Amino acid sequence: xxxxxRWKIVTILVVFVVFLGLGVYPLLVQRYNLPAPEWLKSKQxxxxxxxxxxxxxxxxxxxxxxLRTFTTTSSDQLREGLRTAGVNTGAITLDSEKxxxxxxxxxxxxxxxxxxxxxxxxxxxxxxxxxNGSHTFTMKxxxxxxxxxxxxxxxxxxxxxxxxxxxVTEPNISRYGQSHDQIMVQLPGVSDTSRAKEIIGKTALLExxxxxxxxxxxxxxxxxxxxGQVPQGQEVVSGAGxxxxxxxxxxxxxxxxxxxxxxxxxxSPTIDxxxxxxxxxxxxxxxxxxxxxxxxxxxxxxxxxxxxxxVQSAPNIxxxxxxxxxxxxxxxxxxxxxxxxxxxxxxxPASMSYLEERTVGPSLGAESVRAGVLASLAGLxxxxxxxxAYYKLSGINAVVAMIFNLVILxxxxxxxxxxxxxxGIAGFILxxxxxxxxxxxxxERIKEELAAQRPARAAINASFSRVFLTLLDTHVTSLxxxxxxxxxxxxxxxxxxxTLTIGLLTNLFTSxxxxxxxxxxxxxxxxxxxxxxxx
Amino acid sequence: MQIFNKSNFDFVRxxxxxxxxxxxxxxxxxxxxxxxxxxxxxxxxxxxxxxxxFNETPDLNxxxxxxxxxxxxxxxxxxxNRDVMIRVRRAGxxxxxxxxxxxxxxxxxxxxxxxxxxxxxxxxxEIVGPVVGEQLRRQxxxxxxxxxxxxxxxxxxxxQFSFAVGAVVATLHDLMVCLxxxxxxxxxxxxxxxxxxxxxxxxxxxxTIVIFDRVxxxxxxxxxxxxxxxVNTAVNQTLSRTIITAGTTLLSxxxxxxxxxxxxxxxxxxxxxxxxxxxxSTVFIASAIAIILQRGKPTKGQPAAAAAAPVRPSKxxxx
Numbered sequence: 001x002x003x004x005x006r007w008k009i010v011t012i013l014v015v016f017v018v019f020l021g022l023g024v025y026p027l028l029v030q031r032y033n034l035p036a037p038e039w040l041k042s043k044q045x046x047x048x049x050x051x052x053x054x055x056x057x058x059x060x061x062x063x064x065x066x067l068r069t070f071t072t073t074s075s076d077q078l079r080e081g082l083r084t085a086g087v088n089t090g091a092i093t094l095d096s097e098k099x100x101x102x103x104x105x106x107x108x109x110x111x112x113x114x115x116x117x118x119x120x121x122x123x124x125x126x127x128x129x130x131x132n133g134s135h136t137f138t139m140k141x142x143x144x145x146x147x148x149x150x151x152x153x154x155x156x157x158x159x160x161x162x163x164x165x166x167x168v169t170e171p172n173i174s175r176y177g178q179s180h181d182q183i184m185v186q187l188p189g190v191s192d193t194s195r196a197k198e199i200i201g202k203t204a205l206l207e208x209x210x211x212x213x214x215x216x217x218x219x220x221x222x223x224x225x226x227x228g229q230v231p232q233g234q235e236v237v238s239g240a241g242x243x244x245x246x247x248x249x250x251x252x253x254x255x256x257x258x259x260x261x262x263x264x265x266x267x268s269p270t271i272d273x274x275x276x277x278x279x280x281x282x283x284x285x286x287x288x289x290x291x292x293x294x295x296x297x298x299x300x301x302x303x304x305x306x307x308x309x310x311v312q313s314a315p316n317i318x319x320x321x322x323x324x325x326x327x328x329x330x331x332x333x334x335x336x337x338x339x340x341x342x343x344x345x346x347x348x349p350a351s352m353s354y355l356e357e358r359t360v361g362p363s364l365g366a367e368s369v370r371a372g373v374l375a376s377l378a379g380l381x382x383x384x385x386x387x388x389a390y391y392k393l394s395g396i397n398a399v400v401a402m403i404f405n406l407v408i409l410x411x412x413x414x415x416x417x418x419x420x421x422x423x424g425i426a427g428f429i430l431x432x433x434x435x436x437x438x439x440x441x442x443x444e445r446i447k448e449e450l451a452a453q454r455p456a457r458a459a460i461n462a463s464f465s466r467v468f469l470t471l472l473d474t475h476v477t478s479l480x481x482x483x484x485x486x487x488x489x490x491x492x493x494x495x496x497x498x499t500l501t502i503g504l505l506t507n508l509f510t511s512x513x514x515x516x517x518x519x520x521x522x523x524x525x526x527x528x529x530x531x532x533x534x535x
Numbered sequence: 536m537q538i539f540n541k542s543n544f545d546f547v548r549x550x551x552x553x554x555x556x557x558x559x560x561x562x563x564x565x566x567x568x569x570x571x572x573x574x575x576x577x578x579x580x581x582x583x584x585x586x587x588x589f590n591e592t593p594d595l596n597x598x599x600x601x602x603x604x605x606x607x608x609x610x611x612x613x614x615x616n617r618d619v620m621i622r623v624r625r626a627g628x629x630x631x632x633x634x635x636x637x638x639x640x641x642x643x644x645x646x647x648x649x650x651x652x653x654x655x656x657x658x659x660x661e662i663v664g665p666v667v668g669e670q671l672r673r674q675x676x677x678x679x680x681x682x683x684x685x686x687x688x689x690x691x692x693x694x695q696f697s698f699a700v701g702a703v704v705a706t707l708h709d710l711m712v713c714l715x716x717x718x719x720x721x722x723x724x725x726x727x728x729x730x731x732x733x734x735x736x737x738x739x740x741x742x743t744i745v746i747f748d749r750v751x752x753x754x755x756x757x758x759x760x761x762x763x764x765x766v767n768t769a770v771n772q773t774l775s776r777t778i779i780t781a782g783t784t785l786l787s788x789x790x791x792x793x794x795x796x797x798x799x800x801x802x803x804x805x806x807x808x809x810x811x812x813x814x815x816s817t818v819f820i821a822s823a824i825a826i827i828l829q830r831g832k833p834t835k836g837q838p839a840a841a842a843a844a845p846v847r848p849s850k851x852x853x854x
Contacts, residue, residue, distance in 0.1 A: 386786060476689060
């Protein structure tokens with residue numbers, strides 16, 4: 001019995017010291033500059049965005065953009081295929097991001113048309129013939145959902161690269177919510193929301209396209225030579241005028257890009273011939289070959305450098321260029337740095353919409369930490385005073401068990417890397433109040449047993465074993481509520497659910513094992529028939 | 536020290552009065568919510584919050600009139616911080632990068648209206664678009680429903696079904712009382728308040744289970760008594776625990792309410808109301824409903840529970 005007790009005490013002390021070292025000591029280290037090994041510092045209790053300050057963004061990936069691009073490309077390819085085979089049709093137009101229509105297929109070429117179309121498109125599109133030789137192509141549902149999913153995954157990866165390039169420590173970038181197209185980005189310690197948004201949400205699609213005509217001040221002027229119609233295989237893009245011209249200019253460019261951002265090997269800030277900030281880009285081997293071919297075929301024509309659908313500049317091609325180019329425009333040096341960063345990390349497959357934005361400045365976070373610590377200390381003092389006044393010596397037992405619980409809670413959170421948030425602090429304080437419940441249940445039961453003239457030791461044993469079942473029931477129901485809180489919440493609320501869950505689990509250990517050991521310790525030197533205990 | 540030394544109040548006798556009182560309170564709450572409405576915060580309705588730090592103590596009335604319209608202007612946190620919270624029920628468009636356009640509008644209006652110098656970079660912002668607002672609202676409601684269903688299921692498994700109904704009705708009662716008080720004191724429904732409501736769900740059921748557990752135990756040792764007596768004995772036996780636990784939890788929540796800062800005020804308020812209501816409903820409502828639903832059924836412990844809990848032979852009859 002005594003030997004058994006000794007081992008229990010050793011176990012408790014070891015657990016206490018370990019969690020004190022993990023959870024509490026690092027906090028003191030930071031505050032008072034105490035010595036500590038690096039690994040311990042790295043395990044320090046993490047603070048959530050609401051305490052540390054930072055930016056929280058929820059975005060929607062406009063996956064329809066990616067579908068539209070794919071459908072456009074598919075219809076272009078069909079047009080090209082039909083042209084090569086000499087099948088002349090009417091207009092080919094996009095109905096929506098996932099379907100397009102071919103009109104006026106001549107009756108005598110219908111079989112030929114079907115053969116080419118099915119060969120090219122049947123993998124991704126379902127064809128349904130209409131009247132007057134028209135055919136509608138609709139993307140197959142499984143292809144559509146795959147493509148939407150792929151787009152979100154790509155966007156997530158791209159944003160991840162960009163955030164890492166920004167040098168944010170411990171960012172959190174993940175899918176969000178039940179709808180499948182949302183992404184959450186949390187950047188601790190970042191306070192410049194607009195720059196963060198600029199970098200994360202910029203599509204950064206770079207396209208180099210040969211200019212067919214332009215620039216012209218209006219779209220009408222540009223298309224005058226073509227009878228007001230955009231010629232097949234070309235498109236109108238707006239952008240800055242060359243030669244110091246301010247105001248928007250319009251260019252008619254080839255629809256198919258010579259080179260795109262996917263061919264980039266690198267991008268870095270530089271300056272142009274007028275000493276203005278610019279971005280220099282390098283192409284991959286494959287990209288360089290394509291670029292060399294395009295430029296050598298089009299010497300003395302203009303090359304439009306298009307970023308996110310806007311012409312940045314349209315320099316003259318003077319000679320064959322292979323693996324290097326420059327984007328000039330009216331950039332500041334900060335913009336050039338950020339543009340280099342987003343080009344290096346690749347284009348987003350679709351545009352982004354912002355659905356939620358929360359910023360916590362560092363001063364607000366510090367205020368919350370102060371409030372949280374103050375409330376915790378006040379709560380602790382109140383509960384300790386109450387327990388000591390009510391249960392006298394046994395109150396010490398309850399207080400020790402409670403402090404144990406809090407220390408293990410902090411230590412486990414630090415060890416698991418769970419972030420402490422402001423609602424998490426509320427959970428911490430609640431753990432004090434509600435955690436005592438287990439002790440109260442046991443103590444009240446002991447009082448009853450003592451009142452029934454049982455010896456103290458038997459009363460304590462009976463109480464602990466009977467109350468255990470009640471504790472199990474109460475803890476399981478609380479865990480159900482905590483689990484749903486975790487499911488429901490993001491960030492701060494999750495912190496609350498985490499704290500509450502860990503607090504409930506550690507509470508089972510402290511209120512049963514620790515508390516009972518303390519009673520045994522107090523009764524150790526008394527005869528088994530002793531009937532009194534300070535409770 | 537003993538708060539209730541061998542208490543023997545006849546709680547069960549008062550069950551119809553208690554049910555009537557609770558029905559009244561809940562009905563009053565429903566009327567209050569229906570007429571006054573629950574104020575939804577930006578989390579659930581969408582909107583923009585900007586917290587701005589002024590260089591001098593700001594004049595809230597001047598700021599309000601400068602912004603005009605539906606802007607709500609409040610001091611945020613300690614007066615010494617000179618932080619002002621401005622809320623409008625709008626957010627910018629979700630497409631493009633314009634969600635934060637309301638923030639820019641508020642800042643530029645403040646600048647041009649000469650309400651005093653302030654830090655142009657807001658101390659904090661919260662902008663929730665309608666899509667996320669709707670999402671959070673739905674999630675909040677479902678989380679509460681699932682929590683109640685999960686708890687109902689667990690108690691039905693461990694106790695008799697009528698007990699589970701009693702516990703859930705008592706918990707619903709507490710949630711309604713909390714909502715009524717939130718509506719009366721015009722607190723905004725925020726994520727933190729919903730977290731408070733879910734915590735109350737757990738707390739209230741917890742409290743009820745302790746009594747039910749005792750009822751189950753007494754059913755074995757008091758075979759000749761009727762259910763009302765058994766329940767009343769259990770309520771009395773656990774009364775000091777109920778009060779003490781409510782007391783310590785209340786103490787910690789009071790600390791949270793007083794010192795926890797602006798962000799947690801709504802949460803702490805919800806908890807305060809919930810704990811008081813939860814303690815009342817545990818004593819008066821949960822067991823009353825269990826007794827009413829049990830009427831006419833044999834009163835015996837559930838076999839599964841009996842197997843899990845070894846019956847101690849010499850259980851004392853409570854006085």
